[in-house]
Amino acid sequence: MAVTLKDIAQRVGVSVTTVSRALGGYEDVAEATREKVLHAAEELGYYPSATARQLQKRRTDTIGFVIPTFGPRFSDPYFSELLAGIGNEAARHNFDLLVSTRSPDSPEEEEAYHRLVDGRRVDGVLVVRTRIEDSRLAYLTQRNFPFVAFGRSQANEDFPYLDVDGQKGLRDVVQHLIDLGHERIAYVSAPLNLTFATHRLAGYKQALEESGLAYDENLVVVGYLTEEDGYQAAHRLLSLPNPPTAIAVANDLMALGVMRAAHERGLNVGHDVAITGFDDIPLAAHAHPPLTTVCQPIYDIGQRVCRMLIQVIKGEPVAERHILLAPTLVIRESSGATHQ
Amino acid sequence: MAVTLKDIAQRVGVSVTTVSRALGGYEDVAEATREKVLHAAEELGYYPSATARQLQKRRTDTIGFVIPTFGPRFSDPYFSELLAGIGNEAARHNFDLLVSTRSPDSPEEEEAYHRLVDGRRVDGVLVVRTRIEDSRLAYLTQRNFPFVAFGRSQANEDFPYLDVDGQKGLRDVVQHLIDLGHERIAYVSAPLNLTFATHRLAGYKQALEESGLAYDENLVVVGYLTEEDGYQAAHRLLSLPNPPTAIAVANDLMALGVMRAAHERGLNVGHDVAITGFDDIPLAAHAHPPLTTVCQPIYDIGQRVCRMLIQVIKGEPVAERHILLAPTLVIRESSGATHQ
DNA sequence: CTTGACATCCGAAACGTTTTGGATTATAAT
DNA sequence: ATTATAATCCAAAACGTTTCGGATGTCAAG
Known part of the structure; x- marks a missing residue:
C-alpha cells in the first residue's frame, strides 16, 4: 500500500489539509509544522498519486499521440525521431506521453481517439500525417478538444498546425x-x-x-x-x-x-x-x-508541435497558429x- | 463539461449506483430501468472517466515504457518496431502505453521511472536494453513493482525476462x-x-x-x-x-x-x-x-514481452518466466x- | 395474517487529492 | 478591556467512479 497524505497526517498529528498545504508550499502553515510534515513525508517515502491529482484537478498533464502506421509493423526512422522530439519536449514541461500505433483510417484508429478524448485520458492530442478528408480533425474540432496538427488539411479549417512546405x-x-x-x-x-x-x-x-x-x-x-x-x-x-x-x-x-x-x-x-x-x-x-x-528538421518539428499543443492546452496564446517551414x-x- | 453518471441518474430519475450497475451489466437492475439508462447514456453521449475509474479500482490499465536513447535524438528502426509490437499487443488487452525517451543511466531516466512507479501512473513497466549493473532492475525489484525485461542482467536475480541468445x-x-x-x-x-x-x-x-x-x-x-x-x-x-x-x-x-x-x-x-x-x-x-x-524477430518480441507483463500485472501465472530465443x-x- | 424469498433499488463510504470558507488562537492597536 | 489583525489550522465538499450492506416492496407459501 502506498503512502498517502492521510498517513502523514496521522504521523504528524495534523489534518490532511495541512499536510497538503505544507507540501504545496502554501504560506498559511507554520514553519515548524511544515518541517515536521516534510520529515514525515521523507521518512515514509511519500509520493503523490497521479491519479488522485488528475481527478481533482481535472487535467491529466498527458498528451496523446496516435502514430499512423501502414501494416502492424513499421520502422520508419522518421517516427522515432519525431517521437523523441515530442517526448523530450513534453518531459520538459512535465507532461506525459500516451502513445498508440494504429493503421490510418481504420476503426481501431478511431477507437484510439475516442479512448483518449472521450475517456479524458489526455489533455490534448497531436495529429500527424494529416489527410485530405481527415475524420480525426473533424472529430477533434467538433469535440472542441485541444490538438495541434503536423500537416494541413484540405479545407480551410482553422486549427493550429505546423507544416513543411x-x-x-x-x-x-x-x-x-x-x-x-x-x-x-x-x-x-x-x-x-x-x-x-x-x-x-x-x-x-x-x-x-x-x-x-x-x-x-x-x-x-x-x-x-x-x-x-x-x-x-x-x-x-x-x-x-x-x-x-x-x-x-x-x-x-x-x-x-x-x-x-x-x-x-x-x-x-x-x-x-x-x-x-x-x-x-x-x-x-x-x-x-x-x-x-x-x-x-523532424526532431525540432516534434518539439515545436509539442510546445504548441501545450500552449493550446494551457490556454496560453499561441504565437503562431499556422507555421509553414521552408525545407532545405x-x-x-x-x-x-x-x-x- | 463531460457527462457523468450523475447526469444520467438525474435524467432517468434513479440513483447513481443503479446507473453504474445498469451500465456494468449487473443482474440486480430491472430490464426496464436498464434500457432507460442505456438510452440516456447514449443520448447524452456518456463515456466513463478513465481517471475516476483508475482511482477507484486502484489500477491504471497502463504500462510504462522508457526508451533508452543515446543523445536526445535517435532513430533506431529497431525501437520503432519494438514499440509497434508492444503497443499493438497492449491495445489488444485494453492497456494504454505511456512512453518516455531518456538517455540510459541518466538522472532523467531515473526520474522517469520514479514518476511512473511511485506516482502510480502505470501498473507495470517494460525494461529494455538491460545493463550489467542495472539500477532500474534493482529499483523495480526492491519496490516489488511488476515489470518484465527484454534482456538479462549480470546477477542471477530472478525477474521475468525474454532475451535473444x-x-x-x-x-x-x-x-x-x-x-x-x-x-x-x-x-x-x-x-x-x-x-x-x-x-x-x-x-x-x-x-x-x-x-x-x-x-x-x-x-x-x-x-x-x-x-x-x-x-x-x-x-x-x-x-x-x-x-x-x-x-x-x-x-x-x-x-x-x-x-x-x-x-x-x-x-x-x-x-x-x-x-x-x-x-x-x-x-x-x-x-x-x-x-x-x-x-x-523484434516485433514479435515486443508482443511477447508485453503479454508477459500483462500476465504479471494481473497476477496470472506466467508460463515461462525466462525465455531465451535462438536467433537465426x-x-x-x-x-x-x-x-x- | 405472517413469513420468507426474491427482485429491485439506493445511501454511504471509499479511492487520494485540492480547495473553499471559515474557526481558533495569539498579538497588537485602541 | 475591546477590537482589529494576522497567523495557523481544519472540516467538508468536490472530482467521478465502484462497491458494500442493507432497505423497500411484492408475491407466494404457510
Whole structure:
C-alpha cells in the first residue's frame, strides 16, 4: 500500500489539509509544522498519486499521440525521431506521453481517439500525417478538444498546425535535377489522400512547368512510403520503354528502395540515374551513395508541435497558429551533382 | 463539461449506483430501468472517466515504457518496431502505453521511472536494453513493482525476462565468416555495460576459439550503436597495418556505417571485405549489398514481452518466466557467401 | 395474517487529492 | 478591556467512479 497524505497526517498529528498545504508550499502553515510534515513525508517515502491529482484537478498533464502506421509493423526512422522530439519536449514541461500505433483510417484508429478524448485520458492530442478528408480533425474540432496538427488539411479549417512546405521542397529538388540536365524526371509519390503528398506532387508539377517540361503521368507512381514500395515503383519506372534519367521520391525510405532497384539493374546511381528523396533521415547521409534529399528538421518539428499543443492546452496564446517551414535542399551524390 | 453518471441518474430519475450497475451489466437492475439508462447514456453521449475509474479500482490499465536513447535524438528502426509490437499487443488487452525517451543511466531516466512507479501512473513497466549493473532492475525489484525485461542482467536475480541468445547469434555469424575462409575477423561491439554486448562478444570469442583462431584485441572496437559510430570504427579497423578481411558488427545500424566506410575506401563489400550485422532491421535486406545478419524477430518480441507483463500485472501465472530465443543467421551478399 | 424469498433499488463510504470558507488562537492597536 | 489583525489550522465538499450492506416492496407459501 502506498503512502498517502492521510498517513502523514496521522504521523504528524495534523489534518490532511495541512499536510497538503505544507507540501504545496502554501504560506498559511507554520514553519515548524511544515518541517515536521516534510520529515514525515521523507521518512515514509511519500509520493503523490497521479491519479488522485488528475481527478481533482481535472487535467491529466498527458498528451496523446496516435502514430499512423501502414501494416502492424513499421520502422520508419522518421517516427522515432519525431517521437523523441515530442517526448523530450513534453518531459520538459512535465507532461506525459500516451502513445498508440494504429493503421490510418481504420476503426481501431478511431477507437484510439475516442479512448483518449472521450475517456479524458489526455489533455490534448497531436495529429500527424494529416489527410485530405481527415475524420480525426473533424472529430477533434467538433469535440472542441485541444490538438495541434503536423500537416494541413484540405479545407480551410482553422486549427493550429505546423507544416513543411512540401511544394517548395519538391519544386527545389526537381529544379535541381533539371539544372543537371535531366528532362525525363519520374516521381514516386505518396498516397494522394495524404495532404503532404498532394503538396509535393504540386511542387513536382510546378518545377516541370516552370522549365517548360511536359508532365507525363506515366512517370508518376504511388507507393505507401516503405522501402519495399519504392523498390517496386523503381522497377516499374525503369522498365518503361523510355525510362526516366532521374527519379524524385516523396520520402527517403522509398528512395532507398529506389536506389536498391537501380543497383540491382546495374545502374550507377548518381551517374546512370539520379535519385532524390525527402525527409533527410539520418540514414540518408549514410546511404550508398549519399542521398540528395530535402531536409525537414523532424526532431525540432516534434518539439515545436509539442510546445504548441501545450500552449493550446494551457490556454496560453499561441504565437503562431499556422507555421509553414521552408525545407532545405541537401545535395549529395545520388543526384549526380558531383559528376557534373 | 463531460457527462457523468450523475447526469444520467438525474435524467432517468434513479440513483447513481443503479446507473453504474445498469451500465456494468449487473443482474440486480430491472430490464426496464436498464434500457432507460442505456438510452440516456447514449443520448447524452456518456463515456466513463478513465481517471475516476483508475482511482477507484486502484489500477491504471497502463504500462510504462522508457526508451533508452543515446543523445536526445535517435532513430533506431529497431525501437520503432519494438514499440509497434508492444503497443499493438497492449491495445489488444485494453492497456494504454505511456512512453518516455531518456538517455540510459541518466538522472532523467531515473526520474522517469520514479514518476511512473511511485506516482502510480502505470501498473507495470517494460525494461529494455538491460545493463550489467542495472539500477532500474534493482529499483523495480526492491519496490516489488511488476515489470518484465527484454534482456538479462549480470546477477542471477530472478525477474521475468525474454532475451535473444546473442552469444549463439554471434558465434553462428562468425562461424559463417570462418567457413568462408576468413582468419582476420574484426568485431565492432556495443558498449560493454550492456548485457547483450557481453553475450555477443562472448559468441565472437567462442567462434574464434572453436576454430583455433587467436583473439586479437586490436580487432575489437566499441561503438554506441549508431551508424556514425560504425563508420568511424570501420575506418579505424581498416587503417590497421594488417587490416581484417571480415568485420562482424553488433547491430545493423552500425553495420550500415561500416559498409559506408568500406565503400568510401573503394572496397567492394562482400568481395574485398565481408561485413555482417545483427538485428535484421527492414533496411538490412535493402542495404547495398544486402546485409548478412542475425535475425531477431523484434516485433514479435515486443508482443511477447508485453503479454508477459500483462500476465504479471494481473497476477496470472506466467508460463515461462525466462525465455531465451535462438536467433537465426540470415545470409545475404555482404558476407560474400555468393562469391565463394 | 405472517413469513420468507426474491427482485429491485439506493445511501454511504471509499479511492487520494485540492480547495473553499471559515474557526481558533495569539498579538497588537485602541 | 475591546477590537482589529494576522497567523495557523481544519472540516467538508468536490472530482467521478465502484462497491458494500442493507432497505423497500411484492408475491407466494404457510
